[in-house]
Amino acid sequence: MFVSPLALVVAASVVLAGFASHSNVVSTNPRAGATLTTVPKQMVFKFSDGIIDRGTTFTFTDRTKMYYPPLEFRPKGTTVRVSLPKNPAPGPITVYYRVLSADGHPVQGKVEMTYAPPGANAS
Numbered sequence: 143m144f145v146s147p148l149a150l151v152v153a154a155s156v157v158l159a160g161f162a163s164h165s166n167v168v169s170t171n172p173r174a175g176a177t178l179t180t181v182p183k184q185m186v187f188k189f190s191d192g193i194i195d196r197g198t199t200f201t202f203t204d205r206t207k208m209y210y211p212p213l214e215f216r217p218k219g220t221t222v223r224v225s226l227p228k229n230p231a232p233g234p235i236t237v238y239y240r241v242l243s244a245d246g247h248p249v250q251g252k253v254e255m256t257y258a259p260p261g262a263n264a265s
């Protein structure tokens with residue numbers, strides 16, 4: 143398929159403009175890769191820009207792949223507090239986010255952690 147060089151330049155600049163204004167995850171607490179002896183009630187996501195509630199979802203999985211309903215979340219400015227399930231299975235846990243940036247672009251990713259309560263075999 144033939145694509146004109148001009149079209150490529152336009153496409154590239156659109157991507158760059160979007161990238162600059164996406165609301166990306168700056169940090170989380172707990173952070174990715176953390177090993178948790180207890181699961182906190184809330185996980186804090188900090189974004190580079192605001193998010194739009196509608197069109198944003200946070201979901202959770204543990205080792206059992208059991209279904210968890212979408213997580214409740216509370217945005218305030220660029221900070222979003224996400225409620226975590228109470229008693230996940232020990233082992234790998236993952237919080238997936240699909241966020242609608244304030245600029246209208248969807249941003250998605252995941253934060254993988256390990257839940258290792260004392261005395262449990264997390265493997």
Ligand SMILES: [Cu+2]
Nearest residue numbers: 160163164247
């Ligand atoms: Cu964007």
